[in-house]
Amino acid sequence: MIFNTHNFFSLILSSFFIITVHSSRNTSVSNSDSFVLSCGGGSATDADGRNWVPDSKFLTSSKNSMTATAQSQDPSLPSTIPYMNARIFTSESTYKFSVSSKNRHWIRLHFYPTSYNDFNSSYSYFSVTANGFTLLKNFSASITSQALTQAYIIREFSLTPIHSGSLNLTFTPSIPNSSLAFVNGIEVISMPEIFQSITMVEFSDTSIEVEDSVLQTMFRLNVGGQYIPATNDSGLSRTWYDDSPYLFGAAFGVTSEADKNVTIQYPNNLPKYIAPVDVYSTARTMGPNPKINLDYNLTWVFQVDPNFTYVARLHFCEFELSKINERVFDIFINNQTAQESADVMAWADSKQGVPVYKDFAIYV
Numbered sequence: 001m002i003f004n005t006h007n008f009f010s011l012i013l014s015s016f017f018i019i020t021v022h023s024s025r026n027t028s029v030s031n032s033d034s035f036v037l038s039c040g041g042g043s044a045t046d047a048d049g050r051n052w053v054p055d056s057k058f059l060t061s062s063k064n065s066m067t068a069t070a071q072s073q074d075p076s077l078p079s080t081i082p083y084m085n086a087r088i089f090t091s092e093s094t095y096k097f098s099v100s101s102k103n104r105h106w107i108r109l110h111f112y113p114t115s116y117n118d119f120n121s122s123y124s125y126f127s128v129t130a131n132g133f134t135l136l137k138n139f140s141a142s143i144t145s146q147a148l149t150q151a152y153i154i155r156e157f158s159l160t161p162i163h164s165g166s167l168n169l170t171f172t173p174s175i176p177n178s179s180l181a182f183v184n185g186i187e188v189i190s191m192p193e194i195f196q197s198i199t200m201v202e203f204s205d206t207s208i209e210v211e212d213s214v215l216q217t218m219f220r221l222n223v224g225g226q227y228i229p230a231t232n233d234s235g236l237s238r239t240w241y242d243d244s245p246y247l248f249g250a251a252f253g254v255t256s257e258a259d260k261n262v263t264i265q266y267p268n269n270l271p272k273y274i275a276p277v278d279v280y281s282t283a284r285t286m287g288p289n290p291k292i293n294l295d296y297n298l299t300w301v302f303q304v305d306p307n308f309t310y311v312a313r314l315h316f317c318e319f320e321l322s323k324i325n326e327r328v329f330d331i332f333i334n335n336q337t338a339q340e341s342a343d344v345m346a347w348a349d350s351k352q353g354v355p356v357y358k359d360f361a362i363y364v
């Protein structure tokens, strides 16, 4: 993704699989069918003040699984809850949740691959399905964490509405009786429909019906800002990360934060859950000097799997300038022109401090 001259806020990049279920569209958010489970643990509050409950009553069978405690705590873990306890599955096991049949749901899976009592997660390969739809296949949390040099792994999916109202989440070891499956935390969170139809970059007559798709979140970044924990999100318990590790080369641009006298004002047609104020009140720009900013690209690089369609949602909010035509830039995704002459003030009806977002879809 490449930017030429500009001001850019936060970004979520999602891969998705097209499925054929047609969803009803209901944008209300409900907490009655949301679940935050500390697997193999008890009721507890994490370092950010979020409540987690035990997983046992959601398991359809008490056989085939056991609880375990991690033997060591990596200093980079954000919290002992839910990572220091695990549920370990010796064979196929299913969690069952009663959910609203009208809404989408996030599924977030938390993994801390380490040694637990007799279980060494290096030997663990498994699959996870949601009502038969494969979310993870022959997954090794241990290999994934080594590749990403992260002590813990979070995988986030967004499921289309489940018309039966019953969600089955099944863990299956890849090799029966020899590889085990495990999980540290599970979230099932009711969410509104946040994506509609999105046009493919450079194929303006082709669009992707994201409402009908199961999505996987790849990256969600607070550009020019800092880490935002789930408890500080605007209602959807998302986690937003610092964008600087993804910047290409030495061209970091300039980060800035909205002045205290600028109010971030969501327009009537933009619900606050689209992204929190902290996302819109920090930015990375290419700087004010045209001699410099016309001469380089500000580029973020993301490692993704080939053969999927990806959606990039870019959030913008102009809080420094006040007129149309003052800051105009081009957006390229994989060297293709995604947007020419982007002008955030024009998108925001010439109002400073008004959030807007733009979605782009591209096949990689």
Ligand SMILES: *[C@@H]1O[C@H](CO)[C@@H](O)[C@H](O)[C@H]1NC(C)=O
Binding pocket: 025, 026, 027, 028, 102
């Ligand atoms: C959305 O769901 C809520 C709660 O389930 C319900 O009260 C409302 O009527 C629904 N709206 C639409 C447009 O279906």
Ligand SMILES: *[C@@H]1O[C@H](CO)[C@@H](O)[C@H](O)[C@H]1NC(C)=O
Binding pocket: 115, 120, 121, 122, 123
């Ligand atoms: C777990 O297995 C890996 C791979 O064989 C090994 O390197 C590691 O030392 C083991 N951990 C423990 C605590 O035995």
Ligand SMILES: *[C@@H]1O[C@H](CO)[C@@H](O)[C@H](O)[C@H]1NC(C)=O
Binding pocket: 060, 094, 096, 131, 132, 164, 166, 168
């Ligand atoms: C969910 O699992 C239960 C018990 O394992 C099974 O009876 C039911 O058919 C499953 N439902 C779906 C939608 O897969």
Ligand SMILES: *[C@@H]1O[C@H](CO)[C@@H](O)[C@H](O)[C@H]1NC(C)=O
Binding pocket: 125, 138, 174
């Ligand atoms: C799972 O992945 C491992 C490591 O990449 C590989 O050795 C193994 O053959 C795979 N198993 C299956 C069932 O695909």
Ligand SMILES: *[C@@H]1O[C@H](CO)[C@@H](O)[C@H](O)[C@H]1NC(C)=O
Binding pocket: 176, 177
């Ligand atoms: C796995 O172990 C169980 C119990 O020890 C045994 O009943 C079953 O046949 C084994 N399955 C395989 C595929 O070896």
Ligand SMILES: *[C@@H]1O[C@H](CO)[C@@H](O)[C@H](O)[C@H]1NC(C)=O
Binding pocket: 227, 228, 229, 231, 232
């Ligand atoms: C989260 O919000 C709380 C309360 O507004 C604030 O004190 C805290 O600094 C915020 N944390 C981060 C990481 O932004």
Ligand SMILES: *[C@@H]1O[C@H](CO)[C@@H](O)[C@H](O)[C@H]1NC(C)=O
Binding pocket: 259, 261, 262
């Ligand atoms: C906010 O304050 C800065 C200087 O501190 C000033 O340049 C800017 O014009 C002010 N913005 C508004 C909307 O008043």
Ligand SMILES: *[C@@H]1O[C@H](CO)[C@@H](O)[C@H](O)[C@H]1NC(C)=O
Binding pocket: 306, 307
């Ligand atoms: C991508 O899809 C093409 C066509 O289906 C296939 O030939 C190719 O092997 C796939 N590449 C990967 C990395 O899976």
Ligand SMILES: *[C@@H]1O[C@H](CO)[C@@H](O)[C@H](O)[C@H]1NC(C)=O
Binding pocket: 334, 335
């Ligand atoms: C973009 O273009 C540059 C220069 O031609 C090339 O090195 C790079 O591989 C291209 N990137 C992609 C993702 O196509």
Ligand SMILES: *[C@@H]1O[C@H](CO)[C@@H](O)[C@H](O)[C@H]1NC(C)=O
Binding pocket: 002, 004, 294, 295, 296, 297, 332, 334, 335, 336
């Ligand atoms: C910025 O990237 C675009 C798209 O890859 C390329 O056409 C352009 O030459 C680049 N500009 C600079 C100054 O590197």
